[in-house]
Amino acid sequence: MFWLLPPLALVFSSPGNTASQNSSNPLTVNGVLGESVTLSLKLPVPTDIQSITWLHDGNSIAFILPKAAPDLHFFVTDPERKDRLQLAENHSLRLSNLTAADAGRYCAQMTIQTSREFSCYTLQVFRRLRNLQTASHTWLSETGTCEIHMTCFVENSKDTFVRWQVVGNTSINEANLTISWDSRNSGEQEFTCIAENPVSNISLSVSTQRLCEGVLSTKNQPDTKWIITVVVVILMCTVTTVGLFVWRRKNCLWRTAETIRNIDYVSVSPGNTVYAHVTHPNRQINSPTPVKSSDFSTIYSTVHQSKESKPISSRTTALNNVI
Structure with a gap:
C-alpha cells in the first residue's frame, strides 16, 4: 500500500x-x-x-x-x-x-x-495480488470447544504482507491464526484474511461456525467403535450357536446310521414279538477266536398293531426299538 x-x-x-x-x-x-x-x-x-x-x-x-x-x-x-x-x-x-x-x-x-x-x-x-486462499485444521478439545488453526496464502507472495482481522477490528499481523470457539457461549464469528502489496490488496473471510460444523457434528454422534464391537460379538455368538446345533444334528444322524449298520437281522414272530440280533463292533477282540453265541444280544419287543395299520417292515421296526 x-x-x-x-x-x-x-x-x-x-x-x-x-x-x-x-x-x-x-x-x-x-x-x-x-x-x-x-x-x-x-x-x-x-x-x-x-x-x-x-x-x-x-x-x-x-x-x-x-x-x-x-x-x-x-x-x-x-x-x-x-x-x-x-x-x-x-x-x-x-x-x-x-x-x-x-x-x-x-x-x-x-x-x-x-x-x-x-x-x-x-x-x-x-504483480497485482490474486487467488487468495485459506487453509484450516479443526479438532475438538477435551472441554468440548472447537479448536481452529487457520493459515492464509496468496500467489506471487513476494513483498506481500498478510494479516488476519478479527472481531472488533483487532489485527493480527501474521498469516497463521489459532483460536478456540465454543458454540455454547459464542455466536458465529468471521475472520478476514487481508493480503497487501504496494500496488494492490485483497481479502477473504471465513466463518467459525462453518469451519466447526464437521467437528461439532461428530461430537453428537454415537460411538461407532462401540456399536461395531457389539455387532461383532452378537454375530460370533450366533455363528457359534448355529455351529453347535448343526454339529449335534450331524452327530445324532451319524449314531443312528451306525446303529442301523450294527443290526444283523430283525424278525417278527407270529405272536407280535420282535427279535433283533445286534452285533457289537466296538468290542475289542483279543484273539481271532470263533464267535460265540454270547457275542450277540437278542432284543425282544412286543408290537401292538391295529387292524387298520399297515404292515411294518422288519428293518423299520428294529430301528425304532433300537432308538
Whole structure:
C-alpha cells in the first residue's frame, strides 16, 4: 500500500503512475507488472535546457532535444524498449507494458548551459495480488470447544504482507491464526484474511461456525467403535450357536446310521414279538477266536398293531426299538 512510500510528492494519473523528483535523492515509484508508469520530470529554473538524457542503471535509454524540430525532438537509444518508451508532458518519460527487468534506478540528466542537474527515481515492479486462499485444521478439545488453526496464502507472495482481522477490528499481523470457539457461549464469528502489496490488496473471510460444523457434528454422534464391537460379538455368538446345533444334528444322524449298520437281522414272530440280533463292533477282540453265541444280544419287543395299520417292515421296526 501507499503508506510504504516516502513522504514525497506522488501523483497518480491514467493510464499509469506519475512521479516527480527534483533532488539527487531517488524517489521510489511503484509500477504494476504489465501496466505503465510515468516518471514525471520537474524542470529547473531557468528552463533553458539544452538536452535531457534518460538513464536506467547508468545506461542511456532515451535522449531529448527540447529546442529541436518535432521529428528530431525525442530519440529512444535502447532498441529493446523502442516500442515501450514515450515522451510525456514536460519531457517526462512514460514506460508501458512493464516487466520485472524494468525495475531499477532511473535518472534524467538535464544539461543547462554549462551545468547539469539530475532527477532520479527507483522503480519497483509488482504483480497485482490474486487467488487468495485459506487453509484450516479443526479438532475438538477435551472441554468440548472447537479448536481452529487457520493459515492464509496468496500467489506471487513476494513483498506481500498478510494479516488476519478479527472481531472488533483487532489485527493480527501474521498469516497463521489459532483460536478456540465454543458454540455454547459464542455466536458465529468471521475472520478476514487481508493480503497487501504496494500496488494492490485483497481479502477473504471465513466463518467459525462453518469451519466447526464437521467437528461439532461428530461430537453428537454415537460411538461407532462401540456399536461395531457389539455387532461383532452378537454375530460370533450366533455363528457359534448355529455351529453347535448343526454339529449335534450331524452327530445324532451319524449314531443312528451306525446303529442301523450294527443290526444283523430283525424278525417278527407270529405272536407280535420282535427279535433283533445286534452285533457289537466296538468290542475289542483279543484273539481271532470263533464267535460265540454270547457275542450277540437278542432284543425282544412286543408290537401292538391295529387292524387298520399297515404292515411294518422288519428293518423299520428294529430301528425304532433300537432308538
